[in-house]
Amino acid sequence: MKREVYMDYAATTFVKPEVLEEMNPYFTEYFGNPSSIYYISRKTKMAIDRAREGIAEIINADKDEIFFTSGGSESDNWALKGIAMANGKKGKHIITTEIEHHAILNTCKYLEKHGFEISYLPVDEYGTVSLQELNKAIRKDTVLVSVMFANNEIGTIEPIKDIGKLCRERGMLFHTDAVQAVGNIPIDVQDMNIDLLSMSSHKFYGPKGVGVLYIRKGTKIDSLIHGGSQERGKRAGTENIAGIVGMSKALKIAAQNRDDENRRLIHLRDRLISRILKIPRSRLNGHRTNRLPGNVNVTFDFVDGEILVMTLDSMGIYASTGSACSAGAVEPSHVLTAIGLPGSSAKSSIRLTLGARTTEDDVDYVGDVLENTVSNLRKNNEKWKEEHR
Ligand SMILES: *Cc1c(COP(=O)(O)O)cnc(C)c1O
Numbered sequence: 001m002k003r004e005v006y007m008d009y010a011a012t013t014f015v016k017p018e019v020l021e022e023m024n025p026y027f028t029e030y031f032g033n034p035s036s037i038y039y040i041s042r043k044t045k046m047a048i049d050r051a052r053e054g055i056a057e058i059i060n061a062d063k064d065e066i067f068f069t070s071g072g073s074e075s076d077n078w079a080l081k082g083i084a085m086a087n088g089k090k091g092k093h094i095i096t097t098e099i100e101h102h103a104i105l106n107t108c109k110y111l112e113k114h115g116f117e118i119s120y121l122p123v124d125e126y127g128t129v130s131l132q133e134l135n136k137a138i139r140k141d142t143v144l145v146s147v148m149f150a151n152n153e154i155g156t157i158e159p160i161k162d163i164g165k166l167c168r169e170r171g172m173l174f175h176t177d178a179v180q181a182v183g184n185i186p187i188d189v190q191d192m193n194i195d196l197l198s199m200s201s202h203k204f205y206g207p208k209g210v211g212v213l214y215i216r217k218g219t220k221i222d223s224l225i226h227g228g229s230q231e232r233g234k235r236a237g238t239e240n241i242a243g244i245v246g247m248s249k250a251l252k253i254a255a256q257n258r259d260d261e262n263r264r265l266i267h268l269r270d271r272l273i274s275r276i277l278k279i280p281r282s283r284l285n286g287h288r289t290n291r292l293p294g295n296v297n298v299t300f301d302f303v304d305g306e307i308l309v310m311t312l313d314s315m316g317i318y319a320s321t322g323s324a325c326s327a328g329a330v331e332p333s334h335v336l337t338a339i340g341l342p343g344s345s346a347k348s349s350i351r352l353t354l355g356a357r358t359t360e361d362d363v364d365y366v367g368d369v370l371e372n373t374v375s376n377l378r379k380n381n382e383k384w385k386e387e388h389r
Contacts, residue, residue, distance in 0.1 A: 004316040005362045009294055009355030010152050010180060011320055015246065016205040016356070022249040023207065026242035034239050035228065044241045051248030055212060058255050059197065060188040067213045067231045068244050072179040072200030074224070075213040076103035078235070079175045079196045082221040083144045084111050087173075091141030095172075097121045097129050098338040099156075100148055104177055105334070121147075126287040127156035127339050131166060144173045149181035149197075153335040153351055154286030155295025157185065164193030173219065179203055179211075183254035184262065184292055195219055201243065205356060206250030210243030261356070265293035268354050268363050272296050275367035279374055285336060285349060294354035299341065302384035303377050305350050311373050312350075317366055320351045 032041030034048055049063070056063040069075045084094065096108055098120045108118045119137040121129050129147055145167050150157045160176055167174035175196035178187060183204030189197060195216040202208040215221055215234075227236025254261075273296055276282055281301035300308065305321045312319050321333075332346030341349070352366065378384040 002316045003365070004318070005366055006318045006357065007352040007354060007362075007366060008318050008320050009358075010155075010203070010292075010351065010353035012202045012208065013205045013355055014357070015207055016250060016253060018253065019206055019246045019250045023242040023246040026245055030241070034241065035230070044239075047245050048239055048241060051244045054248045055251055058187075058251055059182075059214060060190050061214050062217060064232070065189075065214055065217055067215055067235050068239060069211045069213050069235060070209055070240070071202070071211040072101070072177070072198050073103040075198035075200070075211050076101070076177055077107050078213050078221075078224040079198060080104065080107045080111065080144070080146060082224055083173055083175070083196070083219075084114075084116055085222040086220040087143040088116075091139075091143045092116045093119070093139050093142045094144045094146065095119045095121060095134065095137050095142060096146045097123060097148065099123055099127055099151055099153075099335045100146070101152055101177055101179070104146055104148070123156075123338055125340050126290070127151050127154050127335065128287070128290075129158050129163070131159065131162055134163065134166060138170055138172065142170075142172050144175060146175040146177065149176045149178035149187075150185065150292050151286070151335060152180045153333060154297045154339065155180075155291035156286045157181070157290050157292065160194070161192045167195075168193040180292060183251060184258070184294075186258070189214060189216070196221075201247035201250060204250050204254045206247040207243050210240050210247050212247070262293045265354055265358070268358055268360060269294060269296055271360065272352065272354070272363045272367060273298075275364070276370060279371050282374075285339065285341070292353075294358070296352040296354070297349060298352075299345050299349040300374050301345070301348055302381045302387075303348050303374055305348050308350055308373065308377060311377065312369065315369060315373075317369060320353075321349070 030040050030043040032044050034041055034045040052063045052066045056066050092115055094116055096104055112118055121133050123129055147158055147163050149160055164174050173195045176194055177198045179198055179200045182199040197214040200211040223234050225236045230236055273284055276298050283299045285297040309319050309321050332343040336346035336349055
């Protein structure tokens, strides 16, 4: 049997068996519409309430501040458009960063077409946002700041608590796309002064198609999805009951195992990084230590990232050229460009993300395969040949 190694946990995760088990009754037995009043519906309504409480507790929010959505993209769209629409009279300026996920960047582009002005903060060579730059970008008409908690491509963790503090002091709302952070990094929306936070279940071993937007009590925000009165009238649509139950269970498991699992992943990550950096003309992208426990992003000079990923695929190793969303696009990654990589280096980069099923054996195997594959691919590269004549 061909060996398979999945190293794309930042793109999505499998559903943990305990999560699936928890979800199952809500497909077949307790399928009642939570808006109805008979027994099986009361059951589902209670399950949603429990899930809401469980999730709220983990991020130190109130259950009434948790709104279920269809995932990270919807939560990001809602946060930005909802705040823009509800606060547009106060000001039409929004601050975000150059390295956000496309769910944020393309929503910003949309808002620009509708009269909003967006400032995109630059980042340093590690992908870190600077507080000074943020301070400089603030205007009288700034209504919202949106900075991701941790970057999906290079794994850099942003100074969220400091940003939250600054936003609070300057009277701006603060949203964070925490899709990559939730489950990995402890989050406290009070301590960190976060007003809105996006999460997505399928990035932490829950099902796809379900997420949360945390909205601090008292925040003025318009609805994105209009219709019935679900989610306190703010987000219409019959609830994804099984998805919500599964997401809550997955988050509970993640929170319980976090410290041990992070230690394990950091060990594996650093082992893989050391192994890869032994390959000539290879470089790590992002910060050496201030990065997500499972993230490795590397550049191999004189190797096309896309061809490398396809070659790995043919050998049963699943990696990515950057974010899943930019895969297939010809443009170099906007994140790698923002940290100062020239286009050619950005196109010579791949992302390997580790997770629950990754073993030390996997890491060593991938290290060996990479060394061979990179070396083989370079044999056909004119520039490499020229340098090594
Ligand atoms: C995956 C991801 C999203 C999108 O979440 P979906 O649930 O897939 O819509 C948004 N932001 C970041 C940082 C992500 O990694």
